Amino acid sequence: MITAPISVPEREHYLNASYGLKSWLLTKDHKRIALLYLATITFFFFLGGLFAVMIRLELLTPEGDMVQSETYNKLFTMHGVNMVFFFLLPAIPAVLGNFLVPLMIGARDLAFPKLNLASWYIFTIGGLFTLYALLSGGVDTGWTFYTPYSTTYSNSFVIATAVGIFIAGFSSILTGLNFIVTIHRMRAPGLTWFRLPLFIWSHYAASLIMVLGTPVIAVTILLLAAERAFHIGIFDPALGGDPVLFQHLFWFYSHPAVYIMILPAMAVISELVAASARKRVYGYEFVAYASVAIAVFGFLVWGHHMFVSGQSVYAGLVFSVLSYLVAVPSAVKVFNWTATLHKGSIALETPMLYTFGFIGLFTIGGMTGLFLAALGLDVHVHDTYFVVAHFHYVMVGGTIMAYLGGLHYWWPKMTGRMYPEILAKLAALTVFIGFNLTFFPQFILGYLGMPRRYHAYPEEFQVLNVMSTAGASVLAVGYLLPMCYFIWSLRYGKVAADNPWGAVGLEWQTLSPPPVENFDEIPTVTHEAYDYVSLPNGSVTPKKEAHVR
Amino acid sequence: MSAEAHGAVFHAPRGHQFDTAEQQKDASTLGMWIFLVTEIMFFGGLFCCYLVYRWLYPAAFAAASHHLDVALGGFNTAALICSSLTMVLAVNASQHGKRGALIAFLILTILLGGVFLGVKAVEWHHKFVDHHVPGPSFLFEGPDARQAQLFFSLYFVMTGLHALHMVIGIGLLTVLTVQAKRGKFTPEYNTPVDMCGLYWHFVDLIWIFLFPLLYLIDRHAK
Numbered sequence: 103m104i105t106a107p108i109s110v111p112e113r114e115h116y117l118n119a120s121y122g123l124k125s126w127l128l129t130k131d132h133k134r135i136a137l138l139y140l141a142t143i144t145f146f147f148f149l150g151g152l153f154a155v156m157i158r159l160e161l162l163t164p165e166g167d168m169v170q171s172e173t174y175n176k177l178f179t180m181h182g183v184n185m186v187f188f189f190l191l192p193a194i195p196a197v198l199g200n201f202l203v204p205l206m207i208g209a210r211d212l213a214f215p216k217l218n219l220a221s222w223y224i225f226t227i228g229g230l231f232t233l234y235a236l237l238s239g240g241v242d243t244g245w246t247f248y249t250p251y252s253t254t255y256s257n258s259f260v261i262a263t264a265v266g267i268f269i270a271g272f273s274s275i276l277t278g279l280n281f282i283v284t285i286h287r288m289r290a291p292g293l294t295w296f297r298l299p300l301f302i303w304s305h306y307a308a309s310l311i312m313v314l315g316t317p318v319i320a321v322t323i324l325l326l327a328a329e330r331a332f333h334i335g336i337f338d339p340a341l342g343g344d345p346v347l348f349q350h351l352f353w354f355y356s357h358p359a360v361y362i363m364i365l366p367a368m369a370v371i372s373e374l375v376a377a378s379a380r381k382r383v384y385g386y387e388f389v390a391y392a393s394v395a396i397a398v399f400g401f402l403v404w405g406h407h408m409f410v411s412g413q414s415v416y417a418g419l420v421f422s423v424l425s426y427l428v429a430v431p432s433a434v435k436v437f438n439w440t441a442t443l444h445k446g447s448i449a450l451e452t453p454m455l456y457t458f459g460f461i462g463l464f465t466i467g468g469m470t471g472l473f474l475a476a477l478g479l480d481v482h483v484h485d486t487y488f489v490v491a492h493f494h495y496v497m498v499g500g501t502i503m504a505y506l507g508g509l510h511y512w513w514p515k516m517t518g519r520m521y522p523e524i525l526a527k528l529a530a531l532t533v534f535i536g537f538n539l540t541f542f543p544q545f546i547l548g549y550l551g552m553p554r555r556y557h558a559y560p561e562e563f564q565v566l567n568v569m570s571t572a573g574a575s576v577l578a579v580g581y582l583l584p585m586c587y588f589i590w591s592l593r594y595g596k597v598a599a600d601n602p603w604g605a606v607g608l609e610w611q612t613l614s615p616p617p618v619e620n621f622d623e624i625p626t627v628t629h630e631a632y633d634y635v636s637l638p639n640g641s642v643t644p645k646k647e648a649h650v651r
Numbered sequence: 652m653s654a655e656a657h658g659a660v661f662h663a664p665r666g667h668q669f670d671t672a673e674q675q676k677d678a679s680t681l682g683m684w685i686f687l688v689t690e691i692m693f694f695g696g697l698f699c700c701y702l703v704y705r706w707l708y709p710a711a712f713a714a715a716s717h718h719l720d721v722a723l724g725g726f727n728t729a730a731l732i733c734s735s736l737t738m739v740l741a742v743n744a745s746q747h748g749k750r751g752a753l754i755a756f757l758i759l760t761i762l763l764g765g766v767f768l769g770v771k772a773v774e775w776h777h778k779f780v781d782h783h784v785p786g787p788s789f790l791f792e793g794p795d796a797r798q799a800q801l802f803f804s805l806y807f808v809m810t811g812l813h814a815l816h817m818v819i820g821i822g823l824l825t826v827l828t829v830q831a832k833r834g835k836f837t838p839e840y841n842t843p844v845d846m847c848g849l850y851w852h853f854v855d856l857i858w859i860f861l862f863p864l865l866y867l868i869d870r871h872a873k
């Protein structure tokens with residue numbers, strides 16, 4: 103496609119600028135920190151996956167025969183804690199966001215590189231606490247840590263896990279803070295707010311939530327740990343404390359937190375859609391504003407997790423209506439992506455396969471969210487597999503699909519190598535089939551009344567559970583494949599051009615992999631984002647050609 | 652980069668990611684304000700718990716707050732307000748390049764902060780002696796003993812976290828003092844002093860809310 107500037111084999115870039123473990127552990131380069139995060143969260147992803155495998159194996163048969171119910175409680179808790187706090191929340195922002203935000207806005211680095219490195223250390227230390235809890239016996243409260251079970255009755259490593267999550271929360275705050283300041287203060291000349299890629303808008307919105315929401319979960323978890331350790335009883339009903347207050351505080355963060363997971367995924371999808379359709383995203387402004395609207399409304403709907411927790415009927419009604427509202431901006435995005443693809447000259451490379459997967463699965467996940475937001479229905483399906491299926495459709499079908507799509511799309515930029523296309527397409531297909539086989543039966547199971555969080559179930563549910571377990575094995579293969587060929591490609595992959603997709607984003611105007619300071623010369627932006635009409639072959643700065651080394 | 656064209660006007664250590672010293676200062680200031688917003692959300696969770704329980708158990712909270720020492724609390728409030736003043740003067744001194752005054756005011760601020768923590772420790776000690784520390788040995792006369800324990804739980808968590816912030820603040824100021832001695836700050840470059848000042852004022856402000864909520868409300872409504 104696009105001819106790469108002929109690069110001398112020994113050209114210096116951020117990967118070979120310095121060598122040795124120390125140069126990585128003390129790096130302040132956002133690109134290297136992104137790779138540190140990539141390694142860490144990949145570890146937690148497969149750890150969380152291991153627990154998932156055990157859960158699915160137990161549920162292969164109706165009897166609780168593989169593990170005891172206590173062990174089962176620990177399995178689903180450790181699965182949830184690992185996946186939510188140590189994989190999904192940081193996945194896209196800390197890896198792709200970290201790598202791309204400065205590149206996309208034409209900056210040399212994030213505003214606070216030292217804080218960025220600190221956030222990775224904080225995250226890793228938090229992870230080690232949780233790992234310690236896990237190795238010494240695990241936790242069994244569910245990822246939601248509801249009181250008073252977690253404070254008084256549970257006989258497991260609640261405090262260590264809570265401390266781990268508390269610590270990891272600070273890494274999230276620092277990342278969000280860094281992004282907000284960077285986006286405000288470090289944009290290249292000419293890069294106005296409405297010329298920003300939608301990736302940046304979405305990350306900005308997600309950062310707002312990280313900064314405003316995470317401190318609340320931090321203090322909530324602190325109170326929980328204090329209550330458990332010192333019996334000071336903030337939520338203890340024996341002292342007149344209110345366990346439902348804990349749920350309010352928990353969901354005040356944890357509902358917005360689901361948007362920390364999905365907004366960066368939407369960020370990736372906007373880029374992928376525009377690049378494959380080679381068109382400006384339809385209704386750019388609406389998509390940009392929708393991100394901010396999601397962040398704002400997301401803070402007003404937490405009560406939809408508590409319809410049956412004893413909040414008042416009126417609160418339930420208000421939360422129900424607001425939950426419908428929050429779906430509107432998400433729907434706006436889905437419609438606009440579809441409209442962008444309409445009559446676009448779509449290239450069906452691997453990233454686009456994941457994009458299609460995302461749009462379809464996220465739509466199903468979002469729609470079933472609306473079902474759940476209906477008071478009358480939720481009373482029946484609350485705490486059933488219907489809820490489990492809902493959130494896996496949005497988190498796995500949504501966020502992980504986008505994460506993998508983004509990883510494929512920017513892999514050439516990150517590593518300078520192409521992934522093997524045919525194998526990648528095969529993996530994408532495997533993931534899609536495996537995912538649906540795993541989680542679609544769970545909608546039916548939940549609708550038929552199978553409760554979540556039990557290790558045994560009535561026999562009539564077995565067929566659907568066997569399907570689900572079979573799907574999980576397929577899914578596991580689908581996830582292992584990319585890990586293998588990505589590593590393989592580092593050495594044997596085809597050398598990537600600077601702009602293999604012919605895309606117009608600033609990140610494609612620099613070399614692959616980028617130099618330490620990202621650009622030889624900070625570009626001046628003269629066009630709006632995704633301007634494929636006036637920049638047909640994906641060049642933003644015309645003087646670039648004169649710049650070949 | 653274009654900034655270099657101005658010649659060597661700044662002695663400031665400037666990060667390679669910034670074009671100008673102003674951009675760097677702007678970024679630090681914005682970052683600090685965002686950090687303070689996260690702090691507001693953090694304490695906001697606590698204030699929220701406090702409000703809920705105060706609303707649920709007004710009598711118990713009034714009775715329990717009678718056991719706090721208004722005189723000591725008031726003295727501490729005054730100490731903190733003075734420390735905010737000395738902090739402002741320190742920032743001002745650094746902007747005018749008065750190194751001696753800067754160091755003096757920083758040390759004064761640290762001392763006032765130390766006084767606050769000392770008095771706070773005395774108050775906590777009283778609570779221990781009076782068995783007002785929540786837990787198995789908690790003792791409280793009157794009909795609302797259980798809910799009073801909630802009050803004291805909140806009291807300890809809120810004043811404890813506030814004190815932790817004070818300790819961190821004193822640590823930061825100590826570092827600043829050492830750096831000031833080495834002559835690191837000039838009228839052109841004093842961002843760290845400015846930022847620590849913001850933080851210190853914020854911690855004072857939290858106390859300005861804690862003091863009436865814990866010590867003063869409903870004092871006379873027995």
Ligand code: HEM
Binds near residue numbers: 246360429472474
């Ligand atoms: C389209 C907007 C959405 C609506 C209206 C919605 C609505 C709901 C409702 C009402 C529940 C509670 C069900 C119950 O417990 O009975 C729920 C649960 C959940 N949702 Fe959503 N949802 C939406 C999008 C999302 C997204 C985008 C994510 C994540 C990326 C997500 C993740 C979750 C999770 C994790 C739970 C279960 C929490 C638990 O109890 O463990 N949701 N959703």
Ligand SMILES: [Cu+2]
Binds near residue numbers: 357360403404406407
């Ligand atoms: Cu929710």
